[in-house]
Amino acid sequence: MTIAAFLLLAxxxxxxxxxxxxxxxxxxxxxxxxxxxxxxGAVFIVFPDRATALAHVVGIGRGVDxxxxxxxxxxxxxxxxxxRYRIENAERLTEVVRELAIARASHVK
Amino acid sequence: xxxxNGVEALRATLETLRARSEAITVxxxxxxSEPPIEPKDLPSASDAFRIVLARHVVNLGQGAALETxxxxxxxxxxxxxxxxxxxxxxxxxxADALALARAIEEGADVAxxxxxxxxxxxxxxxxxxxxxxxxxxxxxxxxRLADAHNGLRAFGRSALERVRIxxxxxxxxxxxxxxxxxxxxxxxxxxxxxxxxxxxRGQRNAGAALILxxxxxxYLFGDSK
Numbered sequence: 188m189t190i191a192a193f194l195l196l197a198x199x200x201x202x203x204x205x206x207x208x209x210x211x212x213x214x215x216x217x218x219x220x221x222x223x224x225x226x227x228g229a230v231f232i233v234f235p236d237r238a239t240a241l242a243h244v245v246g247i248g249r250g251v252d253x254x255x256x257x258x259x260x261x262x263x264x265x266x267x268x269x270x271r272y273r274i275e276n277a278e279r280l281t282e283v284v285r286e287l288a289i290a291r292a293s294h295v296k
Numbered sequence: 297x298x299x300x301n302g303v304e305a306l307r308a309t310l311e312t313l314r315a316r317s318e319a320i321t322v323x324x325x326x327x328x329s330e331p332p333i334e335p336k337d338l339p340s341a342s343d344a345f346r347i348v349l350a351r352h353v354v355n356l357g358q359g360a361a362l363e364t365x366x367x368x369x370x371x372x373x374x375x376x377x378x379x380x381x382x383x384x385x386x387x388x389x390x391a392d393a394l395a396l397a398r399a400i401e402e403g404a405d406v407a408x409x410x411x412x413x414x415x416x417x418x419x420x421x422x423x424x425x426x427x428x429x430x431x432x433x434x435x436x437x438x439x440r441l442a443d444a445h446n447g448l449r450a451f452g453r454s455a456l457e458r459v460r461i462x463x464x465x466x467x468x469x470x471x472x473x474x475x476x477x478x479x480x481x482x483x484x485x486x487x488x489x490x491x492x493x494x495x496x497r498g499q500r501n502a503g504a505a506l507i508l509x510x511x512x513x514x515y516l517f518g519d520s521k
Contacts, residue, residue, distance in 0.1 A: 274517045292350035295335045
């Protein structure tokens with residue numbers, strides 16, 4: 188195993204341990220998904236040839252590209268969806284605050 | 297009139313309006329001031345001068361406060377001759393607000409204040425930013441106006457009904473221009489007084505980048521209703 192692979196595995200393990208600890212007492216179901224994805228990632232880190240073999244099957248040259256392309260596509264989409272949700276929530280908050288302000292408005296004597 | 301903190305300047309601004317002989321109703325929206333603006337902080341009402349005070353429980357931004365004031369004004373039982381927006385920080389003069397209202401009474405749908413035709417002391421850096429803003433607004437709205445992002449404006453009733461502001465922060469000034477295209481628009485000379493206090497409390501020159509960002513986000517993701 189290369190130094191880079193070792194460092195990446197340490198990072199993955201550290202993130203899982205940190206998330207597990209900080210989610211103590213909370214719903215950890217999403218963490219199971221995270222761990223599953225990270226374990227798959229760890230396999231490709233330790234055995235990069237497996238990723239390359241899979242990439243060749245679908246016509247992509249390098250294993251890292253095979254993982255990177257869908258990851259970037261998914262992250263861009265997730266980023267845009269998150270932005271939309273934030274803006275829609277801000278619009279809802281504005282409406283609530285406004286209706287409250289109007290309902291409580293009063294004439295100054 | 298939107299306000300966020302600065303109760304002393306607000307009171308002084310309202311006193312100048314109260315001193316006028318014309319009948320004026322101020323729809324004052326406290327945009328989450330801390331401490332909240334209370335009726336005791338404001339001049340008392342008179343026969344010709346009324347204040348309707350509303351409060352956003354959290355700070356939303358000047359555009360949101362203007363929209364709340366707009367909705368309050370439209371729901372008021374009185375149909376006013378003109379609807380004027382002005383800042384509460386002492387930059388704007390009551391006489392100019394009333395000059396804008398007169399332009400509406402004389403037939404315009406919308407009247408925008410033009411600080412460059414009045415006796416304004418616009419700082420050089422602000423002048424440069426406004427020059428760029430003017431060209432940007434011309435490019436996206438098609439309106440050839442000599443000033444940009446001036447908070448002194450007036451609307452007739454039908455124009456006000458049309459101008460539903462969705463931009464909570466400072467991009468509302470550009471949004472308003474997009475919404476009034478096709479109406480009878482005039483520019484009226486106004487005097488905007490910049491002081492250390494108003495510059496410290498007001499919009500930063502760097503805020504232009506935030507305005508561009510907000511306009512882009514609204515275009516991409518905003519409520520299309």
